[in-house]
Amino acid sequence: MTTESTSAKKRPLLRKLLYAAAAVILLGSLLASYMYWEANHLRFSENAAPAGCVPRLSGLRILVLSDVHTNLPLLEKAAQMAEQAKPDMIVFLGDLYTDFMRATHAGDYMKQMKRLSSIAPSYACLGNHDMALLDNVERILKAGGFTLLRNSAAFITIPRLDNAEFKLVGLGDVREGDFFPDRCMSPLEFAEDSSMPTIVLCHNPKGRELLDGYRWDLMLSGHTHGGQIKLPFFSTPLLMTEGETMSSGFYPYKDKHIFVTPGIGYMGPGRFNCPPEINLITIP
Numbered sequence: 001m002t003t004e005s006t007s008a009k010k011r012p013l014l015r016k017l018l019y020a021a022a023a024v025i026l027l028g029s030l031l032a033s034y035m036y037w038e039a040n041h042l043r044f045s046e047n048a049a050p051a052g053c054v055p056r057l058s059g060l061r062i063l064v065l066s067d068v069h070t071n072l073p074l075l076e077k078a079a080q081m082a083e084q085a086k087p088d089m090i091v092f093l094g095d096l097y098t099d100f101m102r103a104t105h106a107g108d109y110m111k112q113m114k115r116l117s118s119i120a121p122s123y124a125c126l127g128n129h130d131m132a133l134l135d136n137v138e139r140i141l142k143a144g145g146f147t148l149l150r151n152s153a154a155f156i157t158i159p160r161l162d163n164a165e166f167k168l169v170g171l172g173d174v175r176e177g178d179f180f181p182d183r184c185m186s187p188l189e190f191a192e193d194s195s196m197p198t199i200v201l202c203h204n205p206k207g208r209e210l211l212d213g214y215r216w217d218l219m220l221s222g223h224t225h226g227g228q229i230k231l232p233f234f235s236t237p238l239l240m241t242e243g244e245t246m247s248s249g250f251y252p253y254k255d256k257h258i259f260v261t262p263g264i265g266y267m268g269p270g271r272f273n274c275p276p277e278i279n280l281i282t283i284p
Contacts, residue, residue, distance in 0.1 A: 035229075035270030042074050042264060044081045045277045050250055051284050053257040054197045054217045059161055060283040061086070063120070066093035066203070066222025067127065069265025070101050072108055078264055078278045079115040085280050087120050088158050092146060093222040093261065094127025094173070094203035096137050103133050106140055113144020122146045123154065125170035127203035127223065131178065149201060153184040166197040169216065174204045185214040205246045205260050208253050219258045220281075224248065226262030230273040237274060248274075 054060070063082050068075050082090065092113075097103050116122055124146045130137040141148050149170020158164045169185055172178030185198070198216040202208070205221035226248040227237020237247050248262045262277045 032269055035272050037270075038272065038275055039266045039270035040071075040074065041275060042077045042081070043275045043277045044085070044280070046280045046282070047250065047259070049218070049259070049281055049283050050252070050257055053250075054166070054199065054283050057158075057161065057164055057166055057197055057283045060158060060164070061088045062199075062220070062281045062283075063087035063090045064093065064220055064259070064261050064279040064281055065090070065116075065264060066261050067095045067225060067263030067265050069095055069098045069129070069263075069267065070103075071265040072105060072112070074264045074276060075109065075112045079112045081278055082116055082119055085119075087280060088160060089120050089156065090116055090122040091201055091220055092116075092122070092124040092141070093201060093220060093263075094125055095129045095222065095263075095265070096127075096140065097129060097133050098265075098267070099129040099132035103136050106136060109140045110143045113140060113146060117145030121156070123168060123170065123201065124148050125201040125203055126150055126173055126178070128173045128175045131173060131176040149184075151178070151180040151183045155196075166199060168199050168201070170201040171203075171207055174202075174207045174210070179207060179210065181211055181214050185211070185216065187213055188215055205258055206242060206244065208256075208258055212254075217256060219253075219256070221246075221258060221260045222263045224260055224262070225266055225271075226260075226274040226277075228266055228268070228271050228274055232273075248277075 063085055065078050122145060124141050151172050153167055153169045156166055156168050171181060200216045200219040202219055202221050204223040208219055224244060224247050227240045230237045240247060246260045248260050251258045261279050262274060264276045
């Protein structure tokens with residue numbers, strides 16, 4: 001066999017490999033573009049809580065947002081959506097910034113937080129990324145009209161619901177060692193305020209595992225980003241970490257309930273089949 005004939009046979013194979021490589025690059029580019037597009041299109045979602053999950057607070061409307069991760073345009077969009085929702089209260093569940101990104105334009109974040117807090121009484125807890133930029137995040141939340149609950153509690157009255165009262169607890173982040181429920185929650189063995197409903201703000205839903213000795217009814221969490229990437233035919237989202245099983249929505253936990261929001265921002269390349277959300281929760 002001559003060198004010329006061998007080269008002639010290799011050309012079709014080389015052409016096929018080049019076509020295949022081009023197809024992979026094209027598909028990869030299309031997928032990356034779609035994931036970026038989805039990650040930057042915020043969705044407003046209404047979620048009815050399970051019946052009886054928080055006693056004596058029927059009709060309470062809570063707007064939940066979390067995990068902005070330095071995405072100011074989506075925070076602005078969230079504020080626009082919140083203005084139409086008419087909640088009784090607003091809660092922010094942490095990770096305003098991403099800790100390895102430069103924290104800039106604090107005034108713009110304050111403006112959007114003020115816009116939110118002008119709609120309804122607003123409360124916040126801290127996320128793991130917030131701890132590296134703590135002074136800046138606390139300053140933005142305070143100037144933005146949010147009450148920061150860091151291992152502390154507030155007693156809330158809702159005039160629209162015949163002055164219904166409940167205890168709102170905000171916990172520090174589990175991963176960052178800033179988690180001290182003993183400072184703000186009632187142990188199960190104590191009868192004090194046992195009849196008052198208790199809602200917990202906890203950035204990481206893993207915090208539930210450390211609260212078995214305390215009285216509470218509903219936990220609101222973020223942190224998971226909904227898993228960010230949900231592949232067809234796979235029950236668990238791709239980017240779930242720490243063995244977490246709660247990605248988004250309501251989950252029963254013993255005799256209590258937990259709501260996990262997919263959040264606003266994201267990490268890495270984007271989102272797939274898991275759009276960013278703000279959530280309006282209604283207690284039935």
